[in-house]
Every structure is written in C-alpha cells, then in structure tokens.
Amino acid sequence: MQDWITRFKGLNALPDRLKRKLITQSRIVTLKKGARVFGQGSSPENLLMLLEGTVRVQQQSTAGREIVLYRVQAGESCVLTTACLLAYDDHSAEGVAETMVKAAAIPRKVFEDLITDSTDFRQFVFQSYSRRITDLFFVIDELAFRRVDIRLAQTLILLSDGKDALSVTHQQLAAELGTAREVISRQLQEFQRRGMVKLSRGVVQITDSDALENLSKDK
Amino acid sequence: MQDWITRFKGLNALPDRLKRKLITQSRIVTLKKGARVFGQGSSPENLLMLLEGTVRVQQQSTAGREIVLYRVQAGESCVLTTACLLAYDDHSAEGVAETMVKAAAIPRKVFEDLITDSTDFRQFVFQSYSRRITDLFFVIDELAFRRVDIRLAQTLILLSDGKDALSVTHQQLAAELGTAREVISRQLQEFQRRGMVKLSRGVVQITDSDALENLSKDK
C-alpha cells in the first residue's frame, strides 16, 4: 500500500521528492459502504484520492428527491466537490461511499504546497476538474433533452457493468435519474412487458441487453 | 484602459511585476454583440477576462434546442469553459457575446506562467472555477426539481434587471430554460391572464413584479 501513487496516471511524472511528500504526509483511510464522505456543511479538511471503491456524488432537493451527479472511481480524486464545498458550503451536494472505500487523505496544506511546487500536480488537478465538469455538462444535457426511458436504459447498462442482474430498488434508480419512483416503476414494467428485463424485489435482471442497448442509443 | 486589472478584485494582490506582465502581454479585444466567443471545436488560444459586457454560455442539443448554462459578467473570466474546451472539445457548449464585449485576451503561455508563479493568480482561477461549478449545480437543481412557471418567473425578474420591460422572444426564453417555445408561449399567456405581464411582439412588459417575485419564490 505504500506506493499507491502509481495508481494515479497523472502523478507518475512527479519528482521523487514530492511523491515522498505525498506518501509520508497523507494517511490511508477506510470508509464503510454507505458512509458519507462529505456534504452538508462538513467542510472537508482533506482531499481524498480514491484507491479502492466508488464514491457517488449526488444533489438533494428540498422535497427529498435527489439526483446522481457523477461517480468518483479508484484512481480519481474528489477535487471538484472538495474545492467547491470549501468555497460555498450552502449547496446541497454530498458524497456517499458506494462500496467499501480506501483512500489517501491529503491535508489541505500539503495539497496547496503541491499545487505551488509542481506543474505536474497542477496538471493533474486541472484534469480532474475538467472531467467532472464534462460530467456535469452531460447530466444537464440528459436532463434537459433526453427521454426517461432512454436514460433508464443507459443507466441499467451502466450499473449492470456487463453482469446480467443488478440489485437496485426503483427508488435508487429514480435518484439516479432525478425523477420520481413511480415513473421508474412504470417504465420498468414496460421494459418487462417488452421482454428486456425481468423484475423482482430489489433486483432487475437484464434479459435482452441488445434491445436495451439499442434503446439507450435512440436519438 | 491600461489598468484594467483593478476591475478584478482577485487580482489586486498580484505583485507589480506580474501585473505588468499581464498588461504588456495581453491585448484588448472588442467583440460585436452576437459574436461567438468560443465553441464548436474552436480551441481557444486565449483566456478572456471580461472588461465590459456579458458573455452567455449555452449548451446545444442535437435537436436544435438549447439551454443557457451561465453568464460571464464584466470582472469575471472564462476559465472554466476555456479549460474544458481544451481538454475535451467534443461537447457542444458555446459562448456568445450578449452585448458588445471588451475583454483582455491572455495568451495560453502567459496564463500558464502566471499559474506557476503566483499563488494569488491561482486563487483567482480556482475561485472562478468554483463560481461556475456552483452555477452548474444550480442549473441541474432547477432542471430536475423546479416547475417551469416558477423558473420562468425567476428568469423574467433576472433578465429585466429592475426595468419594467424586456425585449426577448419566446424562443429566447425557451432557450434560457432549456424548454420548448410553445411551453413558454402558453405560460406567458397564463401570466398575462393573471395580470402579471403584458405581451407584445418581442417584448414582455412586467406589470406586477411583486406577483412575479412571489411566484418565483414558490417552493
């Protein structure tokens, strides 16, 4: 575990001196599945670099509905939301560990030192930003212009990750798309009627992934 | 015009040497109203810092619909979109001069030098990022969770900027909210029926700003 830096492509080019600094001055933290990583005014004092697991970043509305903004995977960092939460803590995005998570926690001070000292580290940070922002653009595009059935098909494919069944509740899928549970329930029933999925409590089994794929690519 | 830097609060703290560099190595550009500032694969070689006017940043869908993401005002910079376009030029955001625009164009090279040399400049850049990202979060929230009539009321208030009439077409308002023109037309008619606005070709006159204000604050 001592050389987690190799997992971050963008950091390979760092001079040894700074790699050592990163390793010695950060500590490895472990989070349980479901743990809140940040959010709700909890000003994060550390930048997290994910070594294992996934963090889901989502936004909540007043009325209890929510929408998933993006996911941070192993080998990526939480810069965007961290930086944002520091600047304005009033908005209601939060990060939740979707699986067990292992991460390197970089103290704010070390982060700033690295930004000052290293072009490569800056490059890394700016690229993390870009990726997230592109994700946000994508979410906006989907929300504004795409039909729910198409988005649901996309999401099922994405979440299933090649496997033929996935354990999610309709409620969770609704949060994924930022819509209401009823809408998902009815949509899934329609998918089942068309033979694309098979439903049971807490599980969606994909029975015709080609059809789903086609639907997801609909204009 | 030689000392435009004072217009950027975040840059006051810069050492004189760097201020001079910014001034001597940038050039002032003027854009006509309606000019495209960036977008569609036009990799911007300059970072723009707005001195006068407004740039509207919007996203376009395949089907010809669009949505306004945010506006860059005088005293702000286009970092986010510039950086993003550099990283991934495939997404379809574009910037349009909403008024006549005067801006300082900083060459990419100078921008990078400043980032390297100055903590204060970095601070400035990161803050610009934060502001934009918060804007994007806001757009997502509105799109996902707020009703169109409420958003329209908000937009009318915002665009009218205190004045009691504004010249916009229904089509433009639709693009503002990322919805269809018909939806706006019907909504405006309803507003007119309720005595909140008075409509004529290309103009919306606000007749009861209090009522609009109330509506815009509805949950």
Next chain:
DNA sequence: GCTGTTTGGTGACTTTCTCACCAACGGTGC
C-alpha cells in the same frame, strides 16, 4: 406467529413536451 418497515403497484390528475400547422407582423424589393 405478529408488527413495522421497505418496496413496489395503481388510478386520477396536472404539468410538460412534441408535432403539425397556421396567422400575424415586419422587413425587402418592386
């Protein structure tokens, strides 16, 4: 078993979107 919670199903109704088409207005050229 009983009990409470989670999950999903449903009807009725409203809001929003889509499509197709038309009418009025404001220019331009003749």
Next chain:
DNA sequence: GCACCGTTGGTGAGAAAGTCACCAAACAGC
C-alpha cells in the same frame, strides 16, 4: 402602394413525465 418571406407567436391534440394518495406484498425483527 403590393407581393414575398422570414420571424414570431398561437393553437389543438396527443404523448410523456411528474404528483398525490393510497394500498399490498415482501421482508426483518422480535
């Protein structure tokens, strides 16, 4: 003046999505 045309806005009908209220089955904990 008038004919022509692009822009702007109005409208109806039907589909898609969201909302509200309520119910029923499945499951978890005793």
